[in-house]
Structure formats: structure tokens, C-alpha cells
Amino acid sequence: MVTPVQIRPKAKEIYLDCNATTPVLPYITQAVKHVMEHVFGNPSSSHITGLQARYILESTRRLGRQVIGAPTGRLFFTSGATEGIQTGVLSALTAARHHNHQGERRWLLYGATEHKAVPQALAHWNQLLQLNAELKAIPVDSHGKLDLDFIAAHVGAAHMICTMAVNNETGVRQNLRSLEQVIRAHNPTVPWMVDCVQALGKQQLALAETTIDYAPFSGHKLYAPKGIGFMYVRDNAPFTPLIIGGGQELGQRSGTENLPGIAALHALFELLLDTEQSVFQSQTTLEQYRHRLLQALQNAFPTLELNHPLTDSVPTTLNFSVRGVPSRDIMDVFDAANIRVSSGSACSSGVTRSFVLDAMGLPEWQACSAIRLSFGPATTAETIAAACERIQEAALALRRSCLLVADTNEDIDSDLDGIVQWRFDSACCYLLIDKAAGEMAVIDPVPELAERIERLVACQDYRVKAVLTTEAHDAQSAAAM
Secondary structure: OOOOOOOOOOOOOEEOEOOOOOOOOHHHHHHHHHHHHHOOOOOOOOOHHHHHHHHHHHHHHHHHHHHHOOOOOEEEEEOOHHHHHHHHHHHHHHHHHOOOOOOOOOEEEEEOOOOOHHHHHHHHHHHHOOOOOEEEEEOEOOOOOEOHHHHHHHHHHEEEEEEEOEOOOOOEEOOHHHHHHHHHHHOOOOOEEEEOOOOOOOOOOOHHHOOOOEEEEEHHHHOOOOOOEEEEEOOOOOOOOOOOOOOOHHHOOOOOOOHHHHHHHHHHHHHHHOOOOOOOOOHHHHHHHHHHHHHHHHHHOOOEEEOOOOOOEOOOEEEEEEOOEOHHHHHHHHHHOOEEOEOOOOOOOOOOOOHHHHHOOOOHHHHHOOEEEEOOOOOOHHHHHHHHHHHHHHHHHHHHOOOOOEOOOOOEHHHOOEEEEEEEOOEEEEEEEEOOOOEEEEEOOOHHHHHHHHHHHHHHOOEEEEEEOOOOOOOOOOOOO
16 A cells, blocks of 8 residues: 655644635734724714724725725625625615516626625515516626626616626636626616625725725625625615614614724725735735746646636636546645635535536536635735645645545545446546455546546555457557556
């Protein structure tokens, strides 16, 4: 048996799952701690302690307007993007309910690669408000870009259209200017919501210069704590508060404000606006980081394929699949190496394949084997260098380990016996295994399964009695190799 490669014990964690959530920066932690200890007043109170809290609240709102380019319009604080999405959908659909569209076919449009919070919110409020509109997913191309012709054909009869600035799984950017042109050319007044969660701190935003009606944001995706976010609503856009009772935030979102969380946003906004700060890296540096990581991954996994174009993606996200290696195997060995990545969207830990990659029309094996590696604007060069080194170790461990041989159907390779079929896309091969005798034969080998077959042979110490093919082959065929 081959001895697995030993990965250094108790290695420092390398966190590369920032699209799921981020650690809280020390600078932001200190701001939260200070407010919790010294500025604990209720912003609605009229005494000095309350007024101090009110100052933090309003100064954070002012900084937030600068960050997203929104000197006008509503900006209020929420618990996060999911609440913001609910608020935008409720607002738009409540307005639609007040218009008489009896007998007309109406749509609720959303991008096919949208975060699941969006179509689920649309379905929920569509049912509760009894609009009886039909949800319709806007198709995307193989690069994840929305189909503008489809939007042009359907947006005229839409109650609402929902898109996103940056996709959470692939990092693909949508061209908001092109979307705006086609949306407004065919429906000047349709409420338009743009999920801006993954765009904050990664691209410039000037929301007041657009006709975007709703834009939700979440703090924990960019080094603030969980449970705090904010929402932009354009002037004159339909608006219905999601939470009523107390009148806080000028009646836009009731409930005593989460002042420690708002203080975290204050510190975050200060960093984003400070041209002299050295915490957040430049776009050029982030692109260099991505290039180094991609090189390390390609060296470690020669059959790696990217699942998105680099030119149309934010530089902090890499989504890839490795031919012949299930994502679970890569996740397991990365975890053993203390590298934290995710398979698909971390918001849905139970999923076994990526609906985003399915919508892009990528082959089934890529959607089932996708790994998302994401870092943040505050990631250091030292972290990237350590990640590149440890990726090589993890890949070597994966190739040699007899503990990491399991296919996507939950069958353990070491238990296989008799006639076994392995599939890859539309191709399949057969293994004739005599476990007791320690012998096997291979029929119609598939190149993409070669590494897995080799691991099975090596780890179980099988004698390969024959490699057979039912098709003509030359020296370069899978059987000959």
C-alpha cells in the first residue's frame, strides 16, 4: 500500500472562502468594542448618551452614501442582504398589486444565476399578495452573462426585474449599464433590484447615477460582523417597509438600531474611502494574487478547468473543476491541509451540484465537481504565498492517499467487487474486480477516469490482468495508455 503524504500538523488556517463570509478586521473589531462599552445609548433617546449614538448612526449613513455613490435616495440599515431583498420585493410587488392588470400575463423576472434568496422571496410575496404573476428566470450564456434579448422580450410585461452586480459563486460581473439600457428602453418604470453584496469593495458604484431602484448590501461579506447590512432605495421607487413598529430609521425599518453593527460599517466605510490606507489591496494586486493561485492550482491539478472567464470576473474569485476528481475529495484534502474553500454556494451546504454552472450550460461533471476559492481585498501576500505552497501539498496528498478514493455516488472504491460501471459525462467504462483474488480488468477506459483507476489499483494493490476496448484504437488511445 502507498503511504499517504503527511501534511504538517496544526498548520495555520488559510481561509479562502470569503464569498461565504469574512473574518472581522481588528480595526473594525475595535470600533465595535468601543461602541459596546462607551456609546451604548439608544439612538432614539434625547439625552446626551442617545445623541452620541445618533451621531454614529447618521455619520455612518453619510459615509455609506459616499461609498455607493448615492447622495440621494433612501439609505437605511438592515440585518443583512436577505432582509434587503425581502424589502425590495415586497415594495415592488405591493405597488404592482395596486395596479389593475386583470387578465394580463405578467412576469417576475430574475437572473437564472441569482442567489436563491431572490426567487424564493419573489415566490413568497407573489403568493401572499395573490398577484398570480409567473416567475421567469432570465437565461445566461456560458460566461454567466444575462440574455439581453430575453429581457427585451419580457420586461415590458414585468412587475419586477432582479439581477445581481457580481455572482457569488463565479465572481462574474454583469454589465449594469447595458442592462439598464435594455430594461429602460422596454419598460421605463419597472422596479429593478440589483444584488450588490459581492460588489461592495470590489468595484466602483455610483447608484444615484443609475435607475436601479433597490440595492441590498451585507456587512459580513466584507469584514464586518454578521447581522448588519444596509439598503439603498432610489428616490420615487415604490417602498413598503418590511418591519413596522417603533418608527426607527424614519419609519423605513423599525426596531432599535444595531449600533455596534452600524459602528462596524462606519469603520469599514472609512477604510473604503481612505485613499492612503494599506489594508485593502488594489485591483492590480488582487489580480496578481488570483494569477498566482491559478498557477498553483493548475500545477497541482493538470486536468483543472475554470468555470468562468477571468476577464469578466472580480479578481477575488476562482471557480474550477478537476476532471476525474469529485469536489468532495478536494474539499476533504484541502480541509486536512487547513485550507478553507467551498463547493458551490456555502449558503446551501447540502447541495451536490451548482445550479449556477447548470444555468451556464456547463457539462454535468463541472457542475458536480465545482470548487469555489475566494479571498478578500484585505488578504495579504503572505497568505497567498502560503496558500500556493499548501495547495501543492494537498494535491500530492490527494494523488497518493488511499483514504480519498470515493466517487460522487457515495460508493467507497475500496469496497468495490464484481462488475462495476464508472461514468464520466456520456462515456462509461467497466471494471471487473475480483477483490478476494486481488485482480481486476478494465474495459473501455475513459481518459478522465484514468487517475481514479490508477489510485484504485495502487491503493488496493490489484494486479491488472487486462485492459480491453470495444473500439478501434491507436497508440494514443485510452486503452493503449
